[in-house]
Amino acid sequence: MDQIIIKKLTMQYDSYPVVCDVSFTIKQGEYVCIIGENGAGKSTMLKGILGLKPIKSGAISINMPKDKKAIGYMPQxxxxxxxxxxxxxxxxxxxxxxxxxxxxxxxxxxxxxxxxxxxxxxxxxxxxxxxxxxxxxxxxxxxxxxxxxxNPGLLALDEPLTGLDPAASLEFYSMLRKINKEQGITILMTSHDIHSAMSQSDKILHLSHKLEFFGTPEEYLKNDISKKFVR
Amino acid sequence: MSFSEIFQYDFIVRALIVGSLVSLCAALLGVTLVLKRFSMIGDGLSHVGFGALSISMALGFAPLILSTPIVILAAFLLLHINNNSKIKGDSAIAIIASVSLAAGVIVTSVTSGISVDVFSYMFGSVLAISDSDLIITVILSIVVLILYLIFYNPLFGVTFDENFSKAGGVNVSLYKMLIAFLTAVTVVIGMRIMGTMLISSLIIFPALSSMRIFSSFRSVVISSAAISLICFLAGLYLSFIWNLPAGASVVMVNFAVFCIMWVTGKITRRTA
Structure with a gap:
């Protein structure tokens, strides 16, 4: 099932565009990491998807499974x-x-x-x-x-690893993975930590105001955009 | 004078009923307002209360009947300003507060002459509570207490984390309006006895005191209600035997309790 369908999403801060014309689809049960530099619009986009920030244009549709209607949000x-x-x-x-x-x-x-x-x-x-x-x-x-x-059908996490030491982050990641696999809960999170994101997630979403890349970690490695970012 | 002798006076009994109910409401809401950084709204509302009170007295209304809707409207306005980050919330609230205060002073000085009335509006009076005030206060404070208890859980959720609640489908703006509404009602019913300048301290002090020591939300709420009630009764008693203004005495007792709790909190945290 397509759980999150984003079409031509644009968001602004004052009149400055933060998220421009972004489209993607996330299936139920996928584990998606939103990566990108500081100020690339990651948190803003996540908030827009959750209805916490107004969007300028575009369409957001979220389908939740019948028995798990809630969105579990973990804010900064x-x-x-x-x-x-x-x-x-x-x-x-x-x-x-x-x-x-x-x-x-x-x-x-x-x-x-x-x-x-x-x-x-x-x-x-x-x-x-x-x-x-x-x-x-x-x-x-x-x-x-x-x-x-x-009892969420979707977990949305905004930089959940900020301030955690490497051991604690690793533990946090494995907990997320377990929740994702065992309960089939879709995970959408923003992250600074590109390496863990690559090893843990099903899909990588690279945002730099525009959508630079959306696909599996393997495809991402082959893509030119990753060369600047993954070292 | 013993405690039982005090009850011979009608006005003291009225002050006891009104004050106790107001103390309870103020303490419960105070926890949310302090934690949500809404203390300024309580303070702003009390100034608006002064203006509203002056105007309704000048026009010859029973004080609470006109002030209640005005202060409630002002509460929604202040909340809206506070939400809207583009305007500097603090300064906007300060402007509204001082303009209300100025309007109140002008209206009072033009109609009845500035003196006793203004003093009692600002700093409260146990003699000021009429029978109609008493009835309205009892009804309104029971409404506040019941609404608070019914919506205790979502009020906690919204206070702790607005964004989580909103993302989870909780109607956050409705609950924020409820907070503003309850605060407005509390300010209105408390301002005759405590005074418009002192009512906001009744909201803030008990919450701050109990947060020094207690560390779960429920224990903070219960203890601040208890602290508020005890401080009010002690303050009223002291004001009566030493012939001091009641509102100010209650505030000073609250301050003393705050100091004690602060020191106790420091000591227990160090040893823990």
Whole structure:
């Protein structure tokens, strides 16, 4: 199933074009890394696709599987969050809000799903800890657990590896891979880390305001555009 | 004078009811406002409240009936300004706040002469609460408390991470409007007793105090409600026995508690 279909997407910041005429299609269950230099429009495009930023023109259509309607978004951390008094369990449970229309209380299924995703990411022992007292890597895991608790059909991650040491990034990547393979959840993430992106993902999307390349890592290596970027 | 003797006075009983309800509402919302960096909105609204109060008194309305819709409208306006990053949010709120204040002072000085009235609008008065104020306050504060409890979970979600909630399909702008609405109502019902200049401290202090020590959202919310209530009762009692202005006394008690919590927080974090 084609899950994300982008047609001629253009986005602007003030009158300055940030994303220009980008078209691509992502299938359900694919693991796609958006790479490109700083300021190439990666995060902006991701936010545009998720409806968090207005688009100038073009069409975005997202088809979600029936049983997994939510989009689990893992944003870049804000200053507000770093010092936020909340327990890990409270944060992860809030992921379940994504499936609620009118009733805003958590039921048994929600609580179980929150516990499951804590378990899956190996942070069950942190659940009573305060979010603000965790290390950067632990906080990232908590945010991923929250995204998983929403029972997502699509995980959208914005630079999830910022501030992680190499060992923690590697671990994070293998967790993502596992989630992608075992649960068939589509993953769309922006990343600086070209080498891990090449080894982990199904598709590479190279953005430099325009779409420079979209295809498998193998094809990307053969393409001229990668020569400047992959070293 | 003992605590029970105080209850002989009608105005004190009214002040106790209104003040306790306002303290609770302010404390609950305060947690969200402080964490969401919306403290300025609370402060701006209290200035708008002063203008609205002056105008409605000058026109001969019961103070809360006209001020409530004006402050609610102002809350939506301030929220809109805050959302729109292209305008400098802080300065825009400052402009609205000072213009409201100036309008209030002019209206009051033209109609009734500046003196006692302005002082009581600005710094509150336990004598100012009429029976109609009492009824409106009780109704509005119960509405605030119920709405807060019903929407506690999404309010947490939106406070912690607006973008995550929005991407997940939560109606974020609706909840932000709810926050603005609840804040406006709290400012309105609190400004007669606390004064328009002091009501915003009732919103901010309890949340800041409890965040020094408590580290889960729920414990912060519950403890700041408790702190707020205790500080109000202590402040009112002190103001009565020492013949001090009630609003200012409550603020000073809140400040003392904040200092204690701050020091305690420092010590416990060092030993932990």
């Amino acid at each position: 951390q804000t200053d507000i969050q770093r010092d936020f008094p909340a327990s890990v369990y409270e944060v992860v449970l809030s992921g379940c809000l994504c499936n609620k229309k009118f009733i805003s209380f958590y039921n048994k299924t929600d609580k179980q799903r929150a516990l499951d995703s804590l378990d899956k990411l190996g942070i069950m022992n942190l659940r009573h800890k305060s979010y603000r007292n965790l290390s950067g890597g632990q906080q990232q895991r908590v945010l991923l657990a929250r995204a998983l608790a929403s």
